[in-house]
Structures are given as structure tokens and as C-alpha cells.
Amino acid sequence: MKVQDLMTRDVTTVTPTISLRDAAVLLAQKGISGVPVVSETGDVVGVLSEADIVVKAGGEVARNRMLAWLLESDLGRGDKIRAVTVGDAMSAPAMTISPKRPVHEAARLMVDESVNRLPVVERGSLVGIITRADIVRAFTRSDDELVEEIRDDILRRTFWLEPGRVTVNVADGHVTLRGEVETEADEELLPHLVARVPGVVSVDADMTSRAKAKAAH
Numbered sequence: 001m002k003v004q005d006l007m008t009r010d011v012t013t014v015t016p017t018i019s020l021r022d023a024a025v026l027l028a029q030k031g032i033s034g035v036p037v038v039s040e041t042g043d044v045v046g047v048l049s050e051a052d053i054v055v056k057a058g059g060e061v062a063r064n065r066m067l068a069w070l071l072e073s074d075l076g077r078g079d080k081i082r083a084v085t086v087g088d089a090m091s092a093p094a095m096t097i098s099p100k101r102p103v104h105e106a107a108r109l110m111v112d113e114s115v116n117r118l119p120v121v122e123r124g125s126l127v128g129i130i131t132r133a134d135i136v137r138a139f140t141r142s143d144d145e146l147v148e149e150i151r152d153d154i155l156r157r158t159f160w161l162e163p164g165r166v167t168v169n170v171a172d173g174h175v176t177l178r179g180e181v182e183t184e185a186d187e188e189l190l191p192h193l194v195a196r197v198p199g200v201v202s203v204d205a206d207m208t209s210r211a212k213a214k215a216a217h
Contacts, residue, residue: 001149001198003106004099006138007120007128013038014048016087023086024053036119036126037090044119044126046092053089096121099128104196107135138198143170146199150175154193159186166190166207173201183211 013036014023027033027050034049083089097106097118106118110132120128150168155161159181166179175194181187191205 001103001138001153002099003097003101003103003118003120003130004128006103006134007099007130008134009128011036011119011126011129013126014086015040016045016085016090018086020053020083020086020089023048027053034117036094036129037086037092038126042125044094044096044121046087046090047094047115047117047119048086048090049116052083052091055089091115094119097130098122102196103130103135103138103198106130107132107198110135135198139173141199143172146170146173146175146197149197150194154190154197158193159190170200173199175200175203177203177205177207180208180210182209184209 012026012030012032014026016037016039023035027035034047036044037046037048039045095109095113095115095118097109097120099120099122109118110116117129117131119126120130147168147170150170155166155168156163161181164179166177166181169176177191177194181190187205187207187209190207191203194200194205195203
């Protein structure tokens, strides 16, 4: 599954020059928790989230200057507290991702960078946005949908296996793989790729490779 399969294509955006208050009103009206910030030329220059606005709402906290300098969590906090426009408050540069990338890469980037959303950019243009909620929804897919993706995207398109070479069964997200692949490397790689499919809980693989079978003879 690719990012483009889950992303929202109709993206609400703001520009750096609009007021933070107007941006907060927009988030509330749309019922969303963050938006990409785009320049006049359409480039993604940052992301504004509820968290950025909450920092502003929290206001200044009296603190020894040396202590504030030592606390990494406070870096940039003062600028956000004094923010008037979106450009003052936004988180920049924006973490982005290509629509062609696998969903597991988007999930890993969100976790590693502690962000809840990623603008999706192709050839420099914003084409969508993917959120943690989108990835969570992918985990609600049925077992039949998981079987279809594993057979079509992994067995057929990635490993070029003929139908029936590997059987796939899924029960409550638990995947069972049985059959034969081409090489020992494929034998090791296939379960790892299947485990990355959103919605897969575990993988039980019992396979052989043609290369190993030939060596045995």
C-alpha cells in the first residue's frame, strides 16, 4: 500500500502571512488539527498544528535564562509564544513524503519526527496530506482486503510469483504463508514485507526456495 492510497487529496492550506487567529478559526471550522503552510508559489514551507497554537495560548513562563537555554524543549518556544502570523508559529521546515512511498515509511517518519501529519509532495507540488488517523484506518481493513493486497502487490508485482506458488490465509490480521519462492533471500524477505502491510498483526511463514531445493539434489 502506497501513501497515495490513503492520503486526502483535497487539502486545506494556509499562507505564512495570515494571522494566527484566522488560522485557528479555520482549524476549528474544518474540524482538523493541522494544515500545510504554502508560499505564494505553492511550495510547502511549514506545517501549522494545534500544538503550535497551544504554545501561543500557554504564554510566557518566568524562568532563569540559563535554565531556559539548557532545556532543549524550550528552543523556539519563545518565538511561538510571540507569534502573530502563521509564519511566526509554524513548524519548519515541513517533513514531506512522496505519494509513491510505502505507507510504513510514512508511519515510521511520523513516529521518528513526532509529527501527526505529512504533506504529500510530487514534483515540488502539494498533492495531498496523510495523517496518523489515515494509517490507523488502514488497520481496520478486512482479512479479504489484506489477502488481496498481499497477493497482488507483494507476491505478483514484487516477487513475480505465479498464482498458487504461495498460499495466503489471513484470520483477524494474522497471516499464514505457505509455498515456494525463487531464492533463499526471497524466503527471508517475503515475511518482512508482508508484516509491513497496514492491518497485518503477525506473519507465520513456512516456505522453501527453488534454489535450496536444487542444491539438495
